[in-house]
């Protein structure tokens with residue numbers, strides 16, 4: 001091969017963006033506010049104060065378009081940021097597609113995913129506020145790993161409730177958290193009121209993100225010097241991730257390309273928001289016209305099969321009510337491998353822009369995801385985490401369409417983490433033990449019935 005192809009678009013540390021982007025002020029209508037579960041009035045900063053430090057609460061409700069990233073946070077980011085943008089030449093060739101496929105790789109972070117982008121600022125702001133300990137939940141273990149790492153840097157204690165099925169299946173994730181100094185419990189646990197109550201029902205023994213959140217929130221809400229950290233869903237978390245998209249804009253400019261399709265996987269919505277919100281800003285400004293598509297698991301399809309309603313963020317019903325696409329806070333998804341996507345709700349901000357028609361969504365079943373992942377690994381050399389395999393599968397669908405239609409197609413996706421701790425899932429796939437369970441409407445009905453009814457207006 002004589003032609004010299006560029007595979008990687010990198011930025012110098014000095015080119016790293018120094019602000020996060022807030023999509024809210026650019027929207028045609030504001031997202032509905034969170035509600036206090038008792039009064040059903042819009043929740044004020046004081047309702048969040050037992051859980052979060054004021055700096056993060058202010059970011060949660062901010063109307064500023066750009067927020068400066070604090071120096072100590074930039075300093076940590078520089079350890080692995082700017083992250084690389086790759087052109088998937090070999091995958092394109094294997095697909096025989098004229099489409100150009102780019103992926104922004106977040107697996108280069110110390111935790112192996114995009115999660116440290118928000119774990120680091122959350123630990124930083126809590127430290128500034130004098131907090132001693134952070135509690136959290138973790139699904140697949142990536143968020144618990146990221147927060148344990150961030151807490152170690154800022155000298156905070158970190159206590160993590162890991163979803164039971166993931167705790168049992170991923171001992172190396174737990175060990176990684178422990179290496180960083182995190183204290184890990186299997187959820188549901190005996191340590192909290194919520195864990196004891198929900199754990200009494202066998203249907204809850206495998207755990208869920210909703211249950212683990214209840215446990216972590218309870219401990220934070222009942223201890224003065226303890227706060228809670230959430231790895232997705234909330235506005236401030238989505239905003240911290242926008243550094244992904246801001247870097248990608250600069251990198252694609254170096255590649256001289258403009259995306260026609262941006263696809264990302266959605267669990268709570270943070271890596272998707274991080275990649276897409278800066279591009280949506282450009283789209284709203286009339287500069288670009290990409291389709292923006294969320295890829296969600298067929299077994300936990302909050303956007304494509306959930307309802308848009310006020311619901312609790314956790315299973316015990318302790319959080320403020322948030323208007324979001326939800327399968328019901330009682331919904332216990334199948335223990336699929338993409339543990340990070342097993343959340344009953346979708347970020348209120350993502351749900352809102354989905355309602356506004358600014359983004360689309362498609363669901364993908366596990367086996368299609370792993371088939372895509374294996375093809376990706378064998379061409380690009382990176383083993384993806386189970387979550388971004390959903391985005392890769394959608395990218396491949398679009399690339400194959402381009403082959404039929406011949407339409408100019410430039411696909412951008414976020415490879416938001418590596419799968420080095422998820423090889424048991426690959427084992428299942430490669431050895432023919434992975435199945436797709438068809439979910440009927442009846443299976444959703446019971447959990448949907450638990451969504452609280454909130455009078456309109």
Ligand SMILES: *Cc1c(COP(=O)(O)O)cnc(C)c1O
Nearest residue numbers: 232267268269270271340387417
């Ligand atoms: C946590 C996680 C997700 C799901 O969370 P989002 O907030 O939707 O990004 C997806 N991929 C990876 C690698 C994760 O760690």
